[in-house]
Amino acid sequence: MKLLSRIEEMVLLSILKLEDNAYGVTIRRLISEVTGKRWSIGAIYVPLERLEHKGFVESYTGEPTEMRGGRAKRMYKVTREGFKALEEIKRLHKALWESTSDWALDKGESK
Amino acid sequence: MKLLSRIEEMVLLSILKLEDNAYGVTIRRLISEVTGKRWSIGAIYVPLERLEHKGFVESYTGEPTEMRGGRAKRMYKVTREGFKALEEIKRLHKALWESTSDWALDKGESK
DNA sequence: CTATATCTTCTAAAATATAGAACAATTGAC
DNA sequence: GTCAATTGTTCTATATTTTAGAAGATATAG
Numbered sequence: 710m711k712l713l714s715r716i717e718e719m720v721l722l723s724i725l726k727l728e729d730n731a732y733g734v735t736i737r738r739l740i741s742e743v744t745g746k747r748w749s750i751g752a753i754y755v756p757l758e759r760l761e762h763k764g765f766v767e768s769y770t771g772e773p774t775e776m777r778g779g780r781a782k783r784m785y786k787v788t789r790e791g792f793k794a795l796e797e798i799k800r801l802h803k804a805l806w807e808s809t810s811d812w813a814l815d816k817g818e819s820k
Numbered sequence: 821m822k823l824l825s826r827i828e829e830m831v832l833l834s835i836l837k838l839e840d841n842a843y844g845v846t847i848r849r850l851i852s853e854v855t856g857k858r859w860s861i862g863a864i865y866v867p868l869e870r871l872e873h874k875g876f877v878e879s880y881t882g883e884p885t886e887m888r889g890g891r892a893k894r895m896y897k898v899t900r901e902g903f904k905a906l907e908e909i910k911r912l913h914k915a916l917w918e919s920t921s922d923w924a925l926d927k928g929e930s931k
Numbered sequence: 932c933t934a935t936a937t938c939t940t941c942t943a944a945a946a947t948a949t950a951g952a953a954c955a956a957t958t959g960a961c
Numbered sequence: 962g963t964c965a966a967t968t969g970t971t972c973t974a975t976a977t978t979t980t981a982g983a984a985g986a987t988a989t990a991g
Contacts, residue, residue: 712855714978715826722916734938743915744823749981754939756979778989779937802913804854805833825947845969860950865970867948889958890968 712801713794716756717765719743721795724766724785732771732782733757757785765791823912824905827867828876830854832906835877835896843882843893844868868896876902 713721723739724731737753760766771782787795824832834850835842848864871877882893898906 712826712857715823716979719916726919732938744912746823749979750939751941751982752980754941758940759978776989777937778935778987780939780985780987782938799917801855805830806910808837827948843969860948861970862951862973863949865972869971870947887958888968889956889966891954891956891970893969 710794710797713798714756716752717760718795718798720753720756720760721765721787721791724787729784731785734782736785760791761785763790764788765794821905821908824909825867827863828871829906829909831864831867831871832876832898832902835898840895842896845893847896871902872896874901875899876905 719740720736723736723743727735727739733750733754736757737748737750740753741748757766761768765788766785767788768783768785771784830851831847834847834854838846838850844861844865847868848859848861851864852859868877872879876899877896878899879894879896882895
């Protein structure tokens with residue numbers, strides 16, 4: 710199985726963090742906050758669709774009965790497969806960074 | 821500045837870990853080990869070249885005076901810019917995973 | 932019905948990832 | 962010298978992903 714890409718990882722984690730309020734707009738906002746960068750609409754929705762197609766997230770139509778205008782939300786949640794993919798990334802990240810990170814990055818700073 | 825991609829991150833960290841023995845073949849081997857997957861030649865060299873073009877790594881021709889056949893190695897080291905990019909990823913990862921990771925992943929496991 | 936607010940879908944272009952054939956350079960055997 | 966074996970890189974083409982934002986959809990308020 711292929712590894713999650715950076716944006717896929719961020720989208721999945723954002724959905725987890727947003728709990729019952731995870732949909733395109735809030736996911737995009739959260740990712741913008743955490744990265745400090747601007748993200749276009751497509752930069753979020755396209756990977757989101759791909760994640761659904763791969764079975765890493767599921768979506769359902771959000772409650773339309775809220776006192777607000779606008780189109781219905783498409784809400785997302787992470788599937789068990791999505792969790793597994795995240796676990797794999799977590800393991801990989803640990804293996805990659807464990808020994809290297811501190812001393813090596815310090816060395817770089819003081820160069 | 822754009823975030824490092826997954827493979828760029830892995831290549832940079834591999835170079836750090838390999839210290840004075842970082843070149844195409846060893847980088848590829850290390851990434852294969854840590855991911856448990858097969859990586860083609862191009863899957864390593866292409867990002868490696870891009871990292872050099874962006875100034876995140878520098879290369880030099882390896883010592884040719886070793887008792888062995890074969891073409892000269894192109895050795896790599898991470899530049900200060902490369903370190904900075906890694907630091908950014910490290911911060912991002914921390915922000916993304918800190919609160920979410922444990923309880924959320926556990927919830928997933930027990931679903 | 933019109934204006935406004937929210938949100939998603941669609942589409943195209945740019946950038947990256949991925950595979951592996953081809954090429955290059957060095958050693959040792961004869 | 963030159964042939965085979967070894968080691969490693971460069972080249973190049975295709976597939977996939979990223980990224981941007983226009984267009985479209987739907988709900989409310991007046």
